[in-house]
Amino acid sequence: MHLVIVGNGVAGITAALAVRAKDAQAEITVISGEGEYFFSRTALMYAFMDQMQRRDLEPYERHVFREKRITLRRGWVTDLDAEGRCLSLADGVAVSYDKLLLATGSRGRRAEWERKLEGVVNFVTLQDLEACERLTPGTKRAVVAGGGLIGVELVECLVHHRVATTFLVREATYWPAALSPEEGEMVVAHIRAQGVDLRLATEVASLEGEGRVNGVVTTAGDKIGCEMVGVTIGVEPNVDWLRGVKTPPELGRGVVTDGGFRTSLPHVFAAGDVAEVNGQIEPLWYAAKRQGAAVARAILGETMEYGAPTYYNSAKFFHLEWTCAGETKGPGRFRKLPGRDASVRVLERDGIVTGFSMLGSRWNHRVLVKWLEERRKTEDVMGRLSEAQYDVEFGRVAL
Amino acid sequence: MIRDRLYHDMTNRGVTGWLMAALLTAFYVVLYFTEALTPWAQRVGLSSKWDLYGVLYTVAIVGGGLAVMRKYGHNRYQVIRTSVVMFVQVVFAFSIPQMLKAMHQPELYLSYFWPLKFDYGNPEYLAQQPMWFIVYSIAGGLVLVPLAGAFFGKRWYCSWVCGCGGLANTFGEPWRHLSDKSTAAWKFEKVSVYSVLGISLALTGILVYSWTTGSKAPVVVEFQSWYGLIVGSVLSGVVGVGLYPLGGTRVWCRFFCPMAALLGITQRAGKRFHIRVKEDMCISCGLCSKYCEMGIDVRAYAQMNESFTRASCVGCGVCSEVCPRGVLRLESESGLVQITVGR
Structure with a gap:
């Protein structure tokens, strides 16, 4: 069997390694236009901050791919012919396959006001990183539009490089999709304390400049002169390249698949951020890794019905760590912890816990998820919260 | 900013990083193999170059320690650990030996044990020390240190008490990321560190034997002086600290320290x-x-x-x-x- 994987991100590489673990014979080829070796996208910010070199971003030493006989091919895929089981690459080469996995991940969502100007960047790909590094020395002020996790990472990098940064957040409170207004306030205060000009309920109305950006006009009518604009209004499945191919798979928001990661095309699978599995997209590192391992089993012939497990996530807003599990929106009990920039929020319905949102200290999401799956009573959980704490030794935060 | 760029250069094997390595190496060569530092020591009222070295070492640990505590101030493990490192250096590795010396007692370092401090396991040397120290040294080196290693891991010594680790974790902090992460380096480490441990154990055994039989062959004397030169001076000082800006701060601890090797074994065996x-x-x-x-x-x-x-x-x-x-x-x-x- 020749398995061809388009995309060498965490879903694609995890799938490649998982297939090899169970099938010593299969020929495995991974195609990527972005870079030759799998790298940790989540560490882009540390590369931008000069804390890591490019090689440090690679989760596996390079010899692993040679030892596991996984062929890495650099190139952009331009065409897909499901009848001929064949891909075409931009350099003119055709690659035939027996099984194909589409794992092209996410791309930065484009804003309506976005124009192709030098100085306007996303922060998702290696090419974005290169652009950011090139632009930073000539940048006195930058504007980052979009208050999600990538936005705050980009802001942290710019602050690290001593670039004056304006951070525009569309919502009236910070990240209401996941944080309560009180938590949002804590995060905003923390980000502002780093010297960031954070403006809530403000968006970019238009960009100024020809050729190179030299400012933005906000929806509040303010003009901000800047040499760099970061567009971080979220990510979306990277499917545009599939629209014009000979035999496109069925596309929804992402590549539509069933619970076994099968697309509408025969022998073609999709997993990771690009896949819309039973109508659901999970744009998370852990989910992509989980899906990569699962799709490997599907490719090897196992019948399966993938279902996303109980949701959990974590993030870091500058120095403020955050862990959540289950639901993050809804009624619950919020408590700011004494003497520290930290809080706990336990969501509940009818006396049963439905979610956790923990800011400023460390938690073991596994314990939280277990409580959720056991449908524990809120009273019970409130009394034993310390069992889920995961702070450093001697550093346990008082609840 | 120029300051940021200089710091980056210094801590990422740039020109200034190499210069710093050359400077540190030169300092150790001068310290170990010449008397050039003796007049400087006397000028500031110290009796020997080793006292001057002790002062500089303590200043480096305290200064670096304060910077580390600022950097990791939100992390209580780091704050407590660094405080202990600084305390041990100031009290056990500097003040007490100096006081003993002032009272015309042997200069003893209570925070070092055999086999790191090789002499403390050498019967010929130990026999000349006060009884309490003989007991302390043997009980410490052979029982307390490995036992605590089995219970708490080698960290209780290597990153809480030891002066070599102390310097690495304070003054050396800006270079910690330069250690080699490759599988090849790990393979080299396993060969080198256990080799030094083996040699160290063999030499100690020979010295114990010579002492009990009351005869010391000239070849043993030579073996001992070579061990002192290569392990005690070159590897722990010149290479160990000189390479901070190139190979990271734990070159000595990782590749050569016999005590780290011993503690590593107890750490694994202890399973705690x-x-x-x-x-x-x-x-x-x-x-x-x-x-x-x-x-x-x-x-x-x-x-x-x-x-x-x-x-x-x-x-x-x-x-x-x-x-x-x-x-x-x-x-x-x-x-x-x-x-x-x-x-």
Whole structure:
């Protein structure tokens, strides 16, 4: 069997390694236009901050791919012919396959006001990183539009490089999709304390400049002169390249698949951020890794019905760590912890816990998820919260 | 800014990094093999170059320690650990030996043990010391140190008490990320560090034998002086500290220190100290590996959900500190406790 994987991100590489673990014979080829070796996208910010070199971003030493006989091919895929089981690459080469996995991940969502100007960047790909590094020395002020996790990472990098940064957040409170207004306030205060000009309920109305950006006009009518604009209004499945191919798979928001990661095309699978599995997209590192391992089993012939497990996530807003599990929106009990920039929020319905949102200290999401799956009573959980704490030794935060 | 660029250059093997390495190496060569520092010591009222070295060493640990405490001020493990490192240096590795000397007593370092301080396991040397020290040294080196290593991991010594580790974790902090993370370096480490331990044990055995029989062959004297020169001076000083800006701060500890090797064995055998990995939360960013001063590829374990104990781990706790997802936790427990739930 020749398995061809388009995309060498965490879903694609995890799938490649998982297939090899169970099938010593299969020929495995991974195609990527972005870079030759799998790298940790989540560490882009540390590369931008000069804390890591490019090689440090690679989760596996390079010899692993040679030892596991996984062929890495650099190139952009331009065409897909499901009848001929064949891909075409931009350099003119055709690659035939027996099984194909589409794992092209996410791309930065484009804003309506976005124009192709030098100085306007996303922060998702290696090419974005290169652009950011090139632009930073000539940048006195930058504007980052979009208050999600990538936005705050980009802001942290710019602050690290001593670039004056304006951070525009569309919502009236910070990240209401996941944080309560009180938590949002804590995060905003923390980000502002780093010297960031954070403006809530403000968006970019238009960009100024020809050729190179030299400012933005906000929806509040303010003009901000800047040499760099970061567009971080979220990510979306990277499917545009599939629209014009000979035999496109069925596309929804992402590549539509069933619970076994099968697309509408025969022998073609999709997993990771690009896949819309039973109508659901999970744009998370852990989910992509989980899906990569699962799709490997599907490719090897196992019948399966993938279902996303109980949701959990974590993030870091500058120095403020955050862990959540289950639901993050809804009624619950919020408590700011004494003497520290930290809080706990336990969501509940009818006396049963439905979610956790923990800011400023460390938690073991596994314990939280277990409580959720056991449908524990809120009273019970409130009394034993310390069992889920995961702070450093001697550093346990008082609840 | 120029300051940022200079710092980056100095801490990432730039021109200034190489210069710093040359400077540190030159300092150790001058210190160990010449008397050039003696007049400088006398000028500031100290009796020998070694006293001057003691002062500089203590200043480096206290100054670097304060900077580290500022940097990791939010992390109580780091604050407590660094305070202990500074305290041990100031009191046990500097003040007490100086006071003993002032009282015309032998200059004894209570924070060092055999086989790191090789003489403290050499019967010929020990026999000339006060009885309390003989008991302290033998009980400490042969019983207390390994036992505590089995219970709490080698960290209690290597990153809380030891002066070499103390200098690495304070003055050396800006260079900690330069350690080699490759599998090849790990292979070299296993050969080199256990070789030094083997040689050290063999020499100690020979010295004990010579002492009990009351005859010391000239070849033993030569062996001993070579060991002192190569291990005691070149590897721990010139190479160990001189290479800070090129190979990271734990070159000596990782590749050569016989005590670290011994403690590493007890750490593994004790099965209590481990780094716990929170399941399915690692994002493979690699900061843990990058900042591991012992060159352990922590990420390789974290991304596989594997809690682990590595012989070389000195338990400095920085992997846990830098992890942006709070995945890693240092623990001393009985056996590997893993919470496997969910799914």
